[in-house]
Amino acid sequence: MRDPGPIAVETRRNHIPGEAGVWVLIFGEMTVFAAIFASFLHYHHFDVAGFTAAQAELTKAIGLANTLLLLTSSLLVAKAVHATRLGEITRAPRLFALALACALGFIALKSFEYYELFARGVAVDSHMFFGFYFGLTALHLGHVVIGSILLALLARVTRNPLAKPMHYALVESAGCFWHMVDLLWIVIFPLLYLVE
């Protein structure tokens, strides 16, 4: 039986994952994105043909692959946070590093998709759809980059046993930020690639 460490594992009752402030940030960010999602669908309603034609320029397989990468990274982060609590100083950093690899894969695929669209002459002002497409994905990509930096930091700090209970809250908070990056993409993908 492994020592559960200074903090009881996972299913503590009435425990706010990370800290309250992180959830204010998460719901704040998600509300901003939700407003953009709503305006996208609003304009979609009045130009279904135009939005559908523009959407056909996207490669569904790239969006799907990116969704699978982020879902996988989220699983790895959830397992890594768990491993951190168990004091597994070999496994936790490895899991965070694997999650970072998924994040970098996402950035590479997204860059390729942009490059490919530009090469075919698609621009931000080609159609309102692409205004939303580039705006939303670039804003999200910024979050992926910030999250990647956090994952790299986590992969470093978890190589040593964490000294204070507060450090666990920081690991949980950074983990939750990464899950939010995944959550946003879970909605952005169907919105841009699948809505009819």
Added chain:
Amino acid sequence: MPAFLRALRHDRLTLVWLLLLAVTLFSTEIGGGASWFGSPAVVTAAVLAIAFAKVTVVMFTFMELRGAPLVLRLLAAGWLAVVLGVLLAAYAGVFA
């Protein structure tokens, strides 16, 4: 039973992940032009509802919201329900 399946039985997070992958493949198949069932409105409502179901699952398992105080869980559930409702209404042109 193969060893990896036996291990999976006790690995809730991995099971949830497999479920999320399967649901993602399903919604990708039905959405985005080449749909083989229903009207565009039905497909759109389905892919958005599936996306919000996925968000809920990620929040309550990966983000460990299921162990969080009731207030936070209610807030999250309420936010998700309201936003999904607003998105479906926007799609339907309610805010014209």
